[in-house]
Amino acid sequence: xxxxxxxxxxxxxxxxxxxxxxxxxxxxxxxxxxxxxxxxxxxxxxxxxxxxxxxxxxxxxxxxxxxxxxxxxxxxxxxxxxxxxxxxxxxxxxxxxxxxxxxxxxxxxxxxxxxxxxxxxxxxxxxxxxxxxxxxxxxxxxxxxxxxxxxxxxxxxxxxxxxxxxxxxxxxxxxxxxxxxxxxxxxxxxxxxxxxxxxxxxxxxxxxxxxxxxxxxxxxxxxxxxxxxxxxxxxxxxxxxxxxxxxxxxxxxxxxxxxxxxxxxxxxxxxxxxxxxxxxxxxxxxxxxxxxxxxxxxxxxxxxxxxxxxxxxxxxxxxxxxxxxxxxxxxxxxxxxxxxxxxxxxxxxxxxxxxxxxxxxxxxxxxxxxxxxxxxxxxxxxxxxxxxxxxxxxxxxxxxxxxxxxxxxxxxxxxxxxxxxxxxxxxxxxxxxxxxxxxxxxxxxxxxxxxxxxxxxxxxxxxxxxxxxxxxxxxxxxxxxxxxxxxxxxxxxxxxxxxxxxxxxxxxxxxxxxxxxxxxxxxxxxxxxxxxxxxxxxxxxxxxxxxxxxxxxxxxxxxxxxxxxxxxxxxxx
Amino acid sequence: xxxxxxxxxxxxxxxxxxxxxxxxxxxxxxxxxxxxxxxxxxxxxxxxxxxxxxxxxxxxxxxxxxxxxxxxxxxxxxxxxxxxxxxxxxxxxxxxxxxxxxxxxxxxxxxxxxxxxxxxxxxxxxxxxxxxxxxxxxxxxxxxxxxxxxxxxxxxxxxxxxxxxxxxxxxxxxxxxxxxxxxxxxxxxxxxxxxx
Numbered sequence: 001x002x003x004x005x006x007x008x009x010x011x012x013x014x015x016x017x018x019x020x021x022x023x024x025x026x027x028x029x030x031x032x033x034x035x036x037x038x039x040x041x042x043x044x045x046x047x048x049x050x051x052x053x054x055x056x057x058x059x060x061x062x063x064x065x066x067x068x069x070x071x072x073x074x075x076x077x078x079x080x081x082x083x084x085x086x087x088x089x090x091x092x093x094x095x096x097x098x099x100x101x102x103x104x105x106x107x108x109x110x111x112x113x114x115x116x117x118x119x120x121x122x123x124x125x126x127x128x129x130x131x132x133x134x135x136x137x138x139x140x141x142x143x144x145x146x147x148x149x150x151x152x153x154x155x156x157x158x159x160x161x162x163x164x165x166x167x168x169x170x171x172x173x174x175x176x177x178x179x180x181x182x183x184x185x186x187x188x189x190x191x192x193x194x195x196x197x198x199x200x201x202x203x204x205x206x207x208x209x210x211x212x213x214x215x216x217x218x219x220x221x222x223x224x225x226x227x228x229x230x231x232x233x234x235x236x237x238x239x240x241x242x243x244x245x246x247x248x249x250x251x252x253x254x255x256x257x258x259x260x261x262x263x264x265x266x267x268x269x270x271x272x273x274x275x276x277x278x279x280x281x282x283x284x285x286x287x288x289x290x291x292x293x294x295x296x297x298x299x300x301x302x303x304x305x306x307x308x309x310x311x312x313x314x315x316x317x318x319x320x321x322x323x324x325x326x327x328x329x330x331x332x333x334x335x336x337x338x339x340x341x342x343x344x345x346x347x348x349x350x351x352x353x354x355x356x357x358x359x360x361x362x363x364x365x366x367x368x369x370x371x372x373x374x375x376x377x378x379x380x381x382x383x384x385x386x387x388x389x390x391x392x393x394x395x396x397x398x399x400x401x402x403x404x405x406x407x408x409x410x411x412x413x414x415x416x417x418x419x420x421x422x423x424x425x426x427x428x429x430x431x432x433x434x435x436x437x438x439x440x441x442x443x444x445x446x447x448x449x450x451x452x453x454x455x456x457x458x459x460x461x462x463x464x465x466x467x468x469x470x471x472x473x474x475x476x477x478x479x480x481x482x483x484x485x486x487x488x489x490x491x492x493x494x495x496x497x498x499x500x501x502x503x504x505x506x507x508x509x510x511x512x513x514x515x516x517x518x519x520x521x522x523x524x525x526x527x528x529x530x531x532x533x534x535x536x537x538x539x540x541x542x543x544x545x546x547x548x549x550x551x552x553x554x555x556x557x558x559x560x561x562x563x564x565x566x567x568x569x570x571x572x573x
Numbered sequence: 574x575x576x577x578x579x580x581x582x583x584x585x586x587x588x589x590x591x592x593x594x595x596x597x598x599x600x601x602x603x604x605x606x607x608x609x610x611x612x613x614x615x616x617x618x619x620x621x622x623x624x625x626x627x628x629x630x631x632x633x634x635x636x637x638x639x640x641x642x643x644x645x646x647x648x649x650x651x652x653x654x655x656x657x658x659x660x661x662x663x664x665x666x667x668x669x670x671x672x673x674x675x676x677x678x679x680x681x682x683x684x685x686x687x688x689x690x691x692x693x694x695x696x697x698x699x700x701x702x703x704x705x706x707x708x709x710x711x712x713x714x715x716x717x718x719x720x721x722x723x724x725x726x727x728x729x730x731x732x733x734x735x736x737x738x739x740x741x742x743x744x745x746x747x748x749x750x751x752x753x754x755x756x757x758x759x760x761x762x763x764x765x766x767x768x769x
Contacts, residue, residue: 077650134655160657188657218745241745243695248743272745274694295662343652346659376652403652434653460651485650 009035019044038062045069046480046505048086048110049530052560053094064103065129066091070110072508072554073458074483076134079510079552081536083567089116090565096123104129104155111135117142121149128180129155139164140191147173155183157210165191172197181205185212187236187267195221203228212236215269223252230258234288237267244274253278266290266316273301283308287335290316292342299354303328313337313369318344319355319376326359330366338372339363343403357384357410364391372397379410380437385419389426398423399434405461405486408438415439421446424454434458444468448475456481469493473500483508491518498525506556517546519553523573530562531555531573673748679707679725679756690751695744703727707756714740728755 004012013036016022026036042065045051056063070086088110095102102124112135120127127150140163146156147170172194174181181201186193193216202208202225210233213222217238226232242249262282271294286309291297297305299322306312306325312333319341321329329336341355357380364370364387371394380402400420409416416437424430424447431453435443439462447454448471455478463469469489472482473496482504490513501507501522516533523531534552562572673690686706693699700711712723719738720726727739731750739747739754 074650076655077653078656079650134657160655162657218743220743239745241748243744245695245697246744272694292658293661342658343654344662346652346654346662376654401652405648405651458653460653 006031006035010039013039017042041065042104043067047556047558048088048091049560049563050505050556050558053091055559056091057094057098057100061098061100063095064101065106066095066102066104067106067108068110069108072483072506073109073481074485074508074510075109079485080554081534081567081569084534084570085563085565085567086110087116087565088112089119092116092120092123096120100124101126103127104131106131106133107135108133109135111137112142113137114139114142114145118145121145126152128152129157131155131157131159132161133159134161136162140166140168140170140189143186144168144170144173147171147178148175151175151178152180153178154180156181157183157185158188159185161188163189165189167191169194169197171201174201176200176204179204179206182207183210183234184208185210185236187212187214187238187269189214189216192216199224199228206231208232210234210264212266213238215239218242219252219275220248223248223255226252226255226259230255231261232259233261234264235259235262235267236265236290237269239270240268240275241270241272242275244272249275249278257281260285262286264288264290266293268294268297271296273297276301276305280305280308285311287311288314290314292316292318292340294318295320295344299325307332309333311335314339316340316342318342320344321359322354323356323359323362326355327362327366330362333367335369336363336367337369339367339370340374341376342374343376354378357381360384361387361391364388368392369394371395374399374401376401376403378403379407380416380419381409381411382414382416382419382422383409383411385416386422389419389422393426393428395423395427395430397432398427398430399432399458400436401434402437405436406438415442417443417446421450424450429453432456435462436460440464441468441471444471448472451476453478455479457483459484459487461486463487463489466490466493466496470496473497479503480505482506484510484512486511488513490514494518495522498522501526501529501555502557504557506554508552508554509550510552512549514550514553515546516544516548516550519550520546520573522555527561528557528559529555530558532566533571533573535569535571675729675751675753677703677706677754677756679709680758682707688754690748696740696747700727700739703754703756709756711756716741724758726757728757729753730755 009032013022013025016025019042022036022040026033037059039062040060041062043056043060043063044067045056046069048068048070056066068088068091071080071084074080075084086109088107096119103126105120112132117138120130130146146153174197178201193214195217198217199221202211208229209231211225211229212234213236215238219240219242222237256278259282263286265279265282265286265288268291273296276297283305289309289312291302295318297320299320302317302321303325306329310332313335315329315333315336315338317340321341355375355377357377360375360377361384368391370392373395377400380400408414409419417440420435420439420443424433430451433447433451433454433456435458441464444463444467447457454476457472457476457479466489468487469484470493472479473493489509494509494514495518519531519533523529532554533550534554566572674687675690677686677688688702688706690699693702696714704711709725710723711725711727712720714720728736729739729747729751730753731737732752736755742750
């Protein structure tokens with residue numbers, strides 16, 4: 001074995017930024033493991049219950065940046081009860097006690113209390129960056145604590161969180177000495193903010209690059225802010241409503257023209273479409289555009305706007321754009337890599353969703369660099385998917401969602417097996433796939449056969465028998481997360497290869513055919529898995545019959561056994 | 574009506590029965606998984622619900638043509654859209670669809686009117702519309718003197734219940750705070766700054 005002094009090893013490891021590379025390196029030998037663990041500054045924990053804070057601190061005492069994910073993905077769609085878990089407090093508490101020099105905390109789907117934020121703000125003097133995605137449990141009081149105490153705060157990024165507004169003045173809590181902000185995103189906050197305080201904050205933070213406002217910031221305030229921050233790269237407007245004949249609007253137009261560095265635009269939470277032309281001058285250089293929260297912009301206006309955006313790489317939009325609008329995107333945005341088309345009409349049932357397979361085919365033909373897709377559509381056909389697969393072999397993420405979950409091919413009435421089969425066969429680098437529409441076991445045969453790089457698969461209302469699930473479990477060697485709902489997969493599939501689950505992060509099955517007995521068997525055989533059963537509403541029998549179907553099961557590998565914070569309705573078998 | 578009556582036996586009285594539950598749900602509750610004996614969780618639309626259609630069409634039901642799309646809103650968590658996004662979009666859609674209607678009263682008029690503020694792009698358009706709706710002139714706004722020289726002055730009730738003169742605040746602020754409009758006679762409006 002070659003001899004390298006540890007300092008050299010450490011220096012070499014510095015170049016390894018991806019946590020997967022570092023994980024691999026730490027498996028080589030004991031000395032590498034040791035050097036690596038002392039030098040690791042960024043830790044990623046994909047499931048907060050797979051380990052615990054003590055083990056994190058013991059292994060990585062010099063951690064500075066922690067990423068944690070809590071609830072299972074299907075929690076986004078109301079399939080997981082409110083108090084399931086995913087609390088960040090124990091992590092912050094443990095790190096505070098151990099004197100960890102935490103600088104960055106990134107959380108997704110976790111419960112974050114004001115207490116946790118206060119403890120965070122007061123325990124880590126060098127804290128720089130807080131990113132909360134789809135979290136809940138905190139109020140603007142918690143934000144006030146962060147603003148007041150984190151003297152070197154660079155980033156406060158709140159994405160799609162449910163935050164209680166306490167009508168305090170959290171923004172005013174940034175002291176006058178705070179000049180370090182680089183990124184501030186409070187678009188998800190529902191309440192008023194102190195606009196004057198915001199303007200002053202922006203004025204003194206000369207390094208501010210990213211600013212996303214909430215709906216309470218009116219257009220005339222936006223104008224004043226932009227005058228102070230023409231260096232912005234990323235702007236999320238708040239309200240974009242004003243009298244287009246007014247002086248304020250005129251001033252805004254001029255202010256926007258001077259913002260030559262803006263590459264990413266979002267917001268328009270309330271909009272007067274006649275004010276949109278103000279942003280045309282910055283459209284030419286935009287690489288990212290998110291209009292998915294702006295239902296007030298109709299198709300014709302969207303098209304006019306997009307015609308200016310020739311360099312777009314990422315587009316998030318509502319289906320109000322229509323197939324025709326997608327055609328315009330296809331002919332304008334040749335650099336497009338990521339497209340997300342969200343449904344605009346969620347409650348009327350019938351759905352006036354205006355996109356179909358046509359729009360998708362047009363995009364695939366016009367945008368050869370497309371590699372990431374989320375597409376909610378009224379209907380789909382195999383022919384379209386086959387064409388898309390041929391046009392775009394580079395998909396890494398392909399998520400298709402038909403509004404009617406079991407709708408067949410709109411032309412042939414056949415299942416959509418062949419279409420998705422073409423996608424997995426053509427896209428050799430596919431890592432994430434969501435399927436929908438009428439699907440039999442055949443589609444899973446294809447997935448198992450061809451989707452060699454697949455890491456995450458989402459299945460709903462699909463398949464005919466256990467074979468479907470077995471094809472996937474046997475075939476997809478790199479599978480990390482599998483989530484299934486309302487599909488006829490049962491015990492045979494669940495128990496065929498119990499060892500597989502230790503190679504995966506987690507498995508979710510709800511409204512399937514698995515029974516208590518099988519889940520218990522699995523839990524017994526695999527002590528390093530937590531097999532959780534979620535019982536809600538139904539009578540909680542002391543010991544349900546083994547033959548009873550399980551409504552919701554979530555299992556995940558873990559080094560630390562059953563969690564101690566599980567609520568009453570969650571049983572770890 | 575004949576056709577309907579002859580299908581009385583097909584009338585699914587359950588369809589008009591008062592129950593808790595969304596209209597359209599029948600006994601095969603679509604909320605919970607129906608993966609018990611069906612391969613698909615959604616009950617086959619064509620097989621059931623003849624009664625529902627019977628009332629409306631009066632002819633023999635051709636399920637192929639009358640297939641309603643599955644009531645999507647009733648499947649928990651479908652389409653898979655984050656609740657945050659769902660909540661946000663719904664609020665805005667309602668506003669966009671229903672408009673921002675406010676009552677408009679005029680002193681001396683026997684009944685009130687309603688207008689949709691969201692169709693106007695500014696005070697000028699609004700005042701013009703009011704003038705034409707009530708057949709009067711309002712005159713020009715000035716910060717110092719309100720609507721000097723005109724017989725009428727437009728006022729509005731804001732979120733706090735105070736009576737305010739139209740035109741003082743920026744248009745979008747006005748739109749979000751205006752709860753109702755009141756066209757006051759010049760003589761009554763003298764306290765609001767009209768120099769009559």
